[in-house]
Each structure stands twice: as structure tokens, then as C-alpha cells.
Amino acid sequence: MERAPAVSVTGLEKSYHGTPVVSGFDLRVDRGEIFALLGPNGAGKTTVVEILEGHRTRDAGEVRVLGTDPHRAGSRWRARIGIVAQQDSAFPDLTVRETLRHFAGYYPSPRDPDEVLEAVGLAERGGARVPDLSGGQRRRLSVALGIIGDPELLFLDEPTTGFDPEARRRFWALIKKLSAGGMTILLTTHYLDEAEYLADRIGLIVAGRMRDVGPPSSVGGRDTDRTLVAWDTPEGRRERETATPTATVLELAERYDGEVPGLSVRRPTLEDVYLRLIGEHQ
Numbered sequence: 001m002e003r004a005p006a007v008s009v010t011g012l013e014k015s016y017h018g019t020p021v022v023s024g025f026d027l028r029v030d031r032g033e034i035f036a037l038l039g040p041n042g043a044g045k046t047t048v049v050e051i052l053e054g055h056r057t058r059d060a061g062e063v064r065v066l067g068t069d070p071h072r073a074g075s076r077w078r079a080r081i082g083i084v085a086q087q088d089s090a091f092p093d094l095t096v097r098e099t100l101r102h103f104a105g106y107y108p109s110p111r112d113p114d115e116v117l118e119a120v121g122l123a124e125r126g127g128a129r130v131p132d133l134s135g136g137q138r139r140r141l142s143v144a145l146g147i148i149g150d151p152e153l154l155f156l157d158e159p160t161t162g163f164d165p166e167a168r169r170r171f172w173a174l175i176k177k178l179s180a181g182g183m184t185i186l187l188t189t190h191y192l193d194e195a196e197y198l199a200d201r202i203g204l205i206v207a208g209r210m211r212d213v214g215p216p217s218s219v220g221g222r223d224t225d226r227t228l229v230a231w232d233t234p235e236g237r238r239e240r241e242t243a244t245p246t247a248t249v250l251e252l253a254e255r256y257d258g259e260v261p262g263l264s265v266r267r268p269t270l271e272d273v274y275l276r277l278i279g280e281h282q
């Protein structure tokens with residue numbers, strides 16, 4: 001039998017005090033996939049993710065996470081998911097290694113705490129007390145706690161906020177490694193380069209609805225959007241928007257009999273399509 005998707009949601013509805021914030025929301029995340037939820041502040045990402053985690057109730061809709069309704073799920077289901085939330089709690093009296101060992105004890109088949117410390121780049125800080133970590137190191141400890149139970153599905157809510165560029169790159173490599181090992185990963189982020197680098201598919205949520213879903217290269221019609229071809233002329237720079245950039249470049253090459261001065265060909269970036277879709281739906 002084919003395994004159920006890691007996450008399937010249809011017709012999800014959620015209001016706070018009578019104000020709908022998630023409405024007619026659908027989502028499918030396949031096993032082994034890295035899926036990035038993108039959307040502006042207040043779009044409903046955290047609400048959706050916390051419903052999937054079983055931390056918030058929903059008003060309507062079908063929700064299955066690893067085949068189970070999170071609202072009715074028990075501790076065996078909980079041990080199969082990992083969560084890295086935006087806010088983590090402090091563990092003032094324990095060292096980093098003690099904290100990990102402590103949480104490992106909650107799971108039926110945890111990963112080795114020292115291997116996890118190594119994986120998140122905290123091996124050297126294992127003996128440090130948690131309050132003595134830097135902000136970025138605290139985030140990495142949160143990731144370590146999210147994966148200590150060796151989850152099938154990992155939720156990451158804005159995981160690299162506050163990371164320096166090198167720490168982000170290391171974190172991305174870790175996520176790719178976890179994914180290569182078969183873990184399904186659902187992340188929310190405001191960093192479009194992060195979504196583009198990590199995600200197999202991106203879902204764009206605006207005002208509580210899923211507006212588009214697809215691979216980073218084609219989400220929002222990015223692959224069919226017009227391309228900007230620009231070049232220099234004695235009268236100044238010229239630009240042409242075209243759906244057939246190759247034909248345009250060939251035509252220019254013929255016109256200039258070879259090299260086209262200052263030629264540039266720019267496809268729409270993920271940021272271009274993101275801002276366009278948000279503009280259309282807000």
C-alpha cells in the first residue's frame with residue numbers, strides 16, 4: 001500500500017475572536033520532501049503549523065499528519081514529529097549536553113546526543129550552560145532538541161532568524177543532510193534565498209489562503225514569466241521584456257554581428273514573483 005503523505009490538509013478554517021485568519025486552506029507535503037511555507041507577516045503560517053503540530057485547535061477542515069489527526073494524537077505520534085519553534089524555552093541550570101540527554105529520555109529511540117551536538121555544530125559547547133550560549137547557538141540547540149527524537153517529520157518555524165551568514169550555510173547543509181536521510185521537513189521562512197536553496201516545493205500563503213504551490217524554479221509562473229533582456233547602444237541602455245529570450249538574443253547577435261554590447265538576460269527572481277503574488281492578493 002502506498003504510504004499516506006506526511007501532511008495532508010483540506011478546507012482548513014481558523015478564526016480568532018470571529019476574525020478568519022485561515023480559510024479554505026489546502027496543503028499536501030509528501031514523505032521525504034522539504035516544503036517551505038512563505039508569506040508576509042500575519043499571513044497565517046504559524047497558525048497552520050501549530051494546528052499541524054497539535055498545538056492549536058481548528059474550526060473546520062480535514063488534517064492528517066503522518067496519517068493521524070493531530071487533534072486526537074497521543075504520545076506515540078508526538079514522538080514521530082520534531083518541532084523547532086520561534087521561541088524556545090530556557091534551561092538555566094543544565095549544560096547543553098545535559099539538556100539534550102534529558103530530552104533524549106522522552107523518546108523511544110532517540111539519536112545519540114553527542115552525534116546531534118556534532119551535527120548542529122555545538123560539539124565544542126556541550127559543557128556550556130544554556131544561558132551562556134549566544135543567540136545563534138541557542139537556535140542551534142533548539143534544532144538539536146527538535147531532532148533528538150529522530151523524527152520522521154520536522155517542523156522548523158523561521159529557523160535561521162538571527163544566524164550569521166556562515167551559521168546559516170552550516171544550518172542549510174544540516175537540513176539537506178537530514179533530508180537525505182529520509183526526514184520530511186516543513187519550514188516557514190522569510191528568507192527567499194533559504195526557501196530557494198532548501199525547498200523541493202514552496203507554498204505561498206497570503207491572507208490565510210494558499211495562493212500557489214510549486215518548485216522554486218516555477219512557483220508563481222516564474223518559468224513562464226517574461227524575461228528582461230538588456231544591452232548597451234550608443235544612445236544608452238535598452239531593455240526588452242520577452243517571453244522568448246533566446247530568439248531575442250539571436251536577433252541582437254545578428255544585429256551586432258557577434259557580441260552584443262553589455263548583454264544581460266534576467267529571469268524573474270523568486271522575490272519578483274513573491275512580491276507580485278502578494279501584491280495581487282493583499
Ligand SMILES: Nc1ncnc2c1ncn2[C@@H]1O[C@H](COP(=O)(O)OP(=O)(O)OP(=O)(O)O)[C@@H](O)[C@H]1O
Nearest residue numbers: 016017021039040041042043044045046047048190
Ligand atoms: N492567539 C491568537 N489570538 C488572536 N489572534 C491571533 C492569535 N494568533 C495569531 N493571531 C492573528 O492571526 C493572524 C495570523 O497570525 P500567524 O502568527 O499565524 O501569522 P504568520 O504568517 O506566522 O506571521 P509571521 O510571519 O509574522 O510570523 C495575525 O493577524 C495574528 O495577529
